[in-house]
Amino acid sequence: MLKENQIKKSLLIEKLFDILEEKGRIEEKDIENLSKELKIVKNEIKAIISFYKEFSEIKNKNAVYVCFGISCLEKGSRKLYEELQKQGFDVRRSYCFKKCAQAPVVKFKDRFILNQKMEYIINIKNPDVKNLERNISFNSxxxxxxxxxxxxxxxxxxxxxxxxxxxxxxxxxxxxxxxxxxxxxxxxxxxxxxxxxxxxxxxxxxxxRENFLNFDRKGKIIMKYNDFVDPFNIDSYIKIGGFEGIKKAVELGKERIIEIAKEAGIRGRGGAAFPLHIKLQGVMQQKENPKFVVANLEEGEVASYCNVILAESNPFIIIEGIIIAAYVVGATKGYIFVNYKAKEAIERLKNVIKQAKDMGFFNFVSNDFDIEIRRSPSAYIAGEETAMLEVIEGKKAMPRNRPPFPFQQGLFGKPTLINNVETLAALACAVSYGPEVFKEYGKGQSIGTKMISLTGNVNNPCVNEVPYGIKVRKIIEEIGFGFREPNKGLLIGGPSGGILTNSSLDLDYTYEDIQREGAMLGSGAIFAIPNSMSIPELVRDLMQFFADESCGQCIPCRVGTVKLTEKLNDFLNGKNLDRKIDEIIRTVMNASLCGLGQAAPIPLITAMKNFPREFSKNFQEVS
Ligand code: SF4
CATH class of the missing domain: 3.40.30 (Glutaredoxin)
Known part of the structure; x- marks a missing residue:
């Protein structure tokens, strides 16, 4: 059993968000109240507040947030930031608002200004500028x-x-x-x-007679019925056979569901690509109770936004996947860990949790099964699976040492199944439609489909779903509608992916083929790099992202990412790039505790290998 105190303490981050939303800032009085209510010493609460920028930064309702994600940088957000600074705005850097298709993204007074020119944005304070994009109402x-x-x-x-x-x-x-x-x-x-x-x-x-676009169901499994499913209407999901997977799962039994996950070849879609059936089996076999399912929707990496779009489009499929997984492993509770910036996704998921519960779908797991949403303070490292558990427990987002692994001792020290929301949605589909549907697509060990976030130099930056094995060129041409301007390469796999030349267009989009080139599929992010973009600048911006997002727990990552950023900045300012950089890269990769540090230098390594001329002008050997 869990101690009541453990549960209480775990609510700290949720309570801090509530205060922030209600009052705009956290004051000493709030800390005192929280200390009494949650029985946490004040200094501990203060340490948590200072760890997360969202809680500690000085609020200003007139602050302008400019996104420094790579899609926005490619569309000139750095210049925009500098210009706004010159104009006297309180301008602040932010990372990825998950609106990469409409870069550059600026946030002002809780509203987004998307894909607008500098002249427009510097006028945002002018009351005559009424045309700020706003959230629309969705009543049918x-x-x-x-x-x-x-x-x-x-x-x-x-x-x-x-x-x-x-x-x-x-x-x-x-x-x-x-x-x-x-x-x-x-x-x-x-x-x-x-x-x-x-x-x-x-x-x-x-x-x-008008030109139109075509929503092609072929090659899609998770997004296949997005044209029918109304995210506000559970009946629209039930009409296409939604939630049938839960009933089927109970009829087929736990062992068969694990086999189905194996036959469908479902691997972790958040980046690690670990086979789902092994995780399910691992948690199911644990004797200790209670057990948990945690669905990861942190998606803190820049230029990756397919998880958020999935939750906004079809929140039902995520809930169905969690229920099936909980039934298989015998979990008493499910958590969805969501990036707090994804406000619309949070609202929709909350709505579905309530409806699915009222309709009795939770009872297929047990009569007291429940699903709770926990907001993530938008730190990239919070998406690392063990750091995520720490945040849900109300602590700092710092990865744990392994072993023990989460399937043995995860949330609150209990057996926990952790999967990305897309993986759980794939499980719901495999049970509902059968594993054969997945086997129709793919190549080698990459079976089925993958949701992608396509950004950068393409005419249609978007989220979509593609069959594994599709040519990368086809993704660019048929989904991205081609390059917007001459293009020199691709960043495949997100900020810790590989920077490849245009020859990568001829690769098959599979885990194995992409990995062979020194990149990875990651969470499905593909960023097209135009000729006009400097590769060393891109690498510097990615390294800066890692330096900003490092949790600071281990020195090689904390210091190494800063040092590499400095070296790249020096290089961009005309200084020589010396061989010592190799030593730093090795240390960061080999001595960091978690994937953030271990993978941070990959863009730099692949960029130097594939674009040597861009790094060669000042490159010299230093013994
Ligand atoms: S590698 Fe970086 S992010 Fe990971 S635990 Fe170490 S300091 Fe934290």
Whole structure:
């Protein structure tokens, strides 16, 4: 059994978020109250507050947050930041708001300004500038002749559009984030621009003559029914067979579900690619109780946003996956660990948890099974699985030593299944549709499909789902609609992935093929690098990200990432890049405790190997 005190203490971070949301800042009085309520000494609370930037930074309602994720940097966010500084704004750096398809992203007074030019953004304080993109309301209405299912996820969330006079329903992400706002009319996807909407209002027959986009179900498993599922309406999910997987799981039994996960070849989709069936088996076999399932939706890495879009598009499939996993391992509780910036995803998941519980779906696990959402203070390291457990327990996001592994001693020291939300969604699909559906796609050990976050130099930066084994070139051409301008390479696998030349376009998108080139699939991020972007600058920005996000627990990572950033900055300022850099790289990779430090130098290593000329102008041997 868990001690009551353990549960109480674990609520600290949630309570800090509540105070922040209500009052905008955390004061001494709040710390005193929390100390009494949660029975935590004040200094411990203060240490937690100072560890997380969200809690410790001095608030200013007029502060302007500029994203320094690579998609935004590629669209000039650094210049924008400097210009706003010159203009006297309280401007602050931020990492990834999960709106990469509409870069550069700026946040001002809780609103997002997406994909706008400098002249527009520096006018944000002007009360005449009313056109700030805002969250739209999503109530369906049935009052027109033309039926539109409009996307209410991702970038479409922030693109207000007047749909009065239409018969409107909602749907999830269709993979055209770069064209937001989009919607479906007569099974065709259209960009819902005011001009287009006015035209079809006046003459509905022109719909047949207008250019349209195509939502292709082929090659999709998790996103396959995004055009039908209304994230606000559980019935829309039930209509396409949703939650049938839970009933089927109970009929088939736990052992068979583990076999199904194996046959479907489901591997961890968050980056580690560890086989799901082994994890399920491992937790199921533990004798100790209680057990937990933790769904990871932290997604703190820059230019990766497919988990957030999944939750905004189809929160039901995540909940179904958690319920099935909990049934298999015998968990008494599920947690969803969500990046606090993903506010819309949090609301939708909360809504589904309530509905699924009311409809009795939790009872398939046990009568007292429950799922709780825990917000993550948006630190990249908080997504590392053991650091995540620490945060849920109300502590600093610092990775634990292993062994013991989480399947043995995880949350509160109890057996815990940890998986990314996409992995759990894949489990729900494998049980519902059968493993054969996964076997239709893939190559070698990469079976099924993968959700991707495509950003950077493409005409349609977006989230989508692709079959493993697809040519990278096909992803760029058919999903990204080609390069926006001449392109020189790809960063595959997120910030700790590999920087490859355009020859990577001929690779098959599988774990094995990408790894052979020194990169990795990671969580499915692909960033296209235009010729106009400096590779050393890109590497410096990624290294700066790691230096900022290191938890500081081990010296090689804490100091090494800062030193590498300094070396790259010196290089960009005209100094020589010396061979000592190799020594630092080796130390960071070999002596860091967790994946953040161990993988941080990969972009630098691959960039120096694949783009030697960009590093050679000042390169010299230093003995
Ligand atoms: S490698 Fe870096 S992020 Fe990981 S535990 Fe060490 S200091 Fe923290």
């Amino acid at each position: 209405n049935v009052n027109g002749k033309i039926k539109i299912r409009r996307c209410v996820a991702g970038n479409c969330l922030h693109k207000d559009v007047d749909l009065s006079g239409f018969d409107v329903e909602n749907c999830g992400c269709l993979g055209f984030c770069g064209f937001a706002p989009v919607g479906i009319i007569d099974n065709k996807v259209f960009q819902l621009s005011p001009t287009f909407l006015n035209k079809i209002k006046q003459d509905p027959t022109i719909i047949n």
